[in-house]
Amino acid sequence: MVTLQIVDHKNYPRNSLLLSLDEGEKHTLEAALFHQADYVIIDEKLGRNLAKCLGLNVIGTLGILLKAKQQNKILSFVDCVKGMQKRG
Incomplete structure (x- = not known):
């Protein structure tokens, strides 16, 4: 079973490999390293590759939705994806 933990932004130790990422991805990876996360959720290719x-083990948004469907947490994978596409 996958659980999700949301952490507040802190001043995590900096890693020079992360300088090319945008702020959100940078903070996500810094937090994942600091907390020794089992997985990190990142969709962008550069962020995934650096992770x-x-x-770090990487999972994307579609991977989360697929796991949610497999665990009967959502009714329709396709409807969730279409809803995300509508919202941009």
Whole structure:
């Protein structure tokens, strides 16, 4: 079973590999490293690649939705994806 933990932004230790990322991805990876997260949720290719280089397990939004469907947490994977596409 996958659980999700949301953490507040803190001044996590900086990693020079993360300088090329936008602020959101940078903070996500810093928090994941600091908290020794089992997974990190990132959709952008550069962020995913850097996360893997840092030894983090990566899952994207679609992966989360797929797991939610497999665990009967959502009724329709397709409807969720269409809803996300509508909202941009």
